[in-house]
Amino acid sequence: MPPKSFGLERLAWTARTAWWSLPEHSIPWRSAEEIEKAQTACLRRILQHAARHIAYYRDWLRAAGAAPEDIRSVDDLRRLPLISKRDYDAAPERFVDPGIRDGLAIESSGTSGRARTIRYDAEALFRALASGRRQRLALREFVGKESGYREAVVHRDGSVSRQLRPWWEARLICPPGIELKRCWLSPLLPYPTLLEKLNAFRPEVIRGYGSHLGAFFRWVAWQGQRLEKPRAIVYGADAMSGADRRLIETELNIPVLSTYQAVEALRLGFECEQRDGFHLFVDQVDVRIVDANGCDLPAGTPGEVVISNLTNRASVLLNYRLGDVARWAAGSCPCGRTLPRLAGLEGRTQDLIRRRDGSQWAASAVLARLQAVAGIHQLQLVQEDFDAFLIRLVPARHTEPDAAELRAKMEEIFGPAVRMVVERVEAIEAEPNGKVKSVVCRMGAA
Numbered sequence: 001m002p003p004k005s006f007g008l009e010r011l012a013w014t015a016r017t018a019w020w021s022l023p024e025h026s027i028p029w030r031s032a033e034e035i036e037k038a039q040t041a042c043l044r045r046i047l048q049h050a051a052r053h054i055a056y057y058r059d060w061l062r063a064a065g066a067a068p069e070d071i072r073s074v075d076d077l078r079r080l081p082l083i084s085k086r087d088y089d090a091a092p093e094r095f096v097d098p099g100i101r102d103g104l105a106i107e108s109s110g111t112s113g114r115a116r117t118i119r120y121d122a123e124a125l126f127r128a129l130a131s132g133r134r135q136r137l138a139l140r141e142f143v144g145k146e147s148g149y150r151e152a153v154v155h156r157d158g159s160v161s162r163q164l165r166p167w168w169e170a171r172l173i174c175p176p177g178i179e180l181k182r183c184w185l186s187p188l189l190p191y192p193t194l195l196e197k198l199n200a201f202r203p204e205v206i207r208g209y210g211s212h213l214g215a216f217f218r219w220v221a222w223q224g225q226r227l228e229k230p231r232a233i234v235y236g237a238d239a240m241s242g243a244d245r246r247l248i249e250t251e252l253n254i255p256v257l258s259t260y261q262a263v264e265a266l267r268l269g270f271e272c273e274q275r276d277g278f279h280l281f282v283d284q285v286d287v288r289i290v291d292a293n294g295c296d297l298p299a300g301t302p303g304e305v306v307i308s309n310l311t312n313r314a315s316v317l318l319n320y321r322l323g324d325v326a327r328w329a330a331g332s333c334p335c336g337r338t339l340p341r342l343a344g345l346e347g348r349t350q351d352l353i354r355r356r357d358g359s360q361w362a363a364s365a366v367l368a369r370l371q372a373v374a375g376i377h378q379l380q381l382v383q384e385d386f387d388a389f390l391i392r393l394v395p396a397r398h399t400e401p402d403a404a405e406l407r408a409k410m411e412e413i414f415g416p417a418v419r420m421v422v423e424r425v426e427a428i429e430a431e432p433n434g435k436v437k438s439v440v441c442r443m444g445a446a
């Protein structure tokens, strides 16, 4: 546990955080020019810092014969090399400012299950806390207030928010009634116990992992369990299946919102009350969508998410391949917010289906075709060999899965020689990190 800060320091951070959160009610509506101005100011600051204190960028600038002033806008970031998670994991210390001691090293198990540590400086952490207000203001539409409500968080031990909350709380003065009344619960609890605890706490907002909350509320609905209804459900970290989201919103009549974050950038995007894609925190994190060659893609075309965290000076990551697949939303959002939008997440670049000829298919395209088969609520594809699959499926409530249609779809995609075993399950089981994979490859290395 971090040492409790002295009163004066707590007062100073509390005042600064409150100051940073003030403009949050107007930032999402600002003009593109105003947002770009804020972004450019952050970029200049982080580049100056990186050139001086971060070995990777200092060496790169020297080798390229460039100065930080040569990179004037986020568009110029394209001149910097793309960094993959593998580059970072091979030598994380090359991206770290060893002089910063006042922050927190956040560890994430990541979707791949591999641990990764990212250091944050104190200012970046308090700024992230302040900009959380942006999400709460969208949530206010459903909850009726932006603070003081009851929130249940269903996260495993060691999740990023479980690391952050105590760090913030030990360093801030929090007037009672302003901060939320929060209750932490584990996704490992059996459903009846989780439901009992939720009903006893009566949260106005329930937060958790998409796959877990989706499966849990499906159980609640299908079993006809008594539920003290929250005003909203917010999920992040992994996806909620479209079928589960529809079930919660239409049958249980609870609005579902999603947030987008990563251990490398604590705030990436949030859904507004329209719930149609993520508005991005582009004033703090630049986001690009690129193809396999690193070229920017237009709206509507799926590609890899590349981020530049413009606020964190402890581990500096610019032009960093996040491994998520997404596309830009076309047109403006009816909510009136001007912050650019991603049209949802479509999986991970590593969710691939391997072909005998050495090529690979994006899993999301294959899954979308299989999920359209009648009688399937949710499915997981386990690749055992090039043409052998185990399909785990959660049947729909009132319709039997159409086995013939599923077989026909598989043959259409993989050819008539495809072998498949179907396993009916009540829920797709989560990985040890608490997240559910829609595609699992059990084949050895190529």
Ligand SMILES: [Zn+2]
Binding pocket: 272, 273, 274, 279, 333, 334, 335, 336, 337
């Ligand atoms: Zn919107």
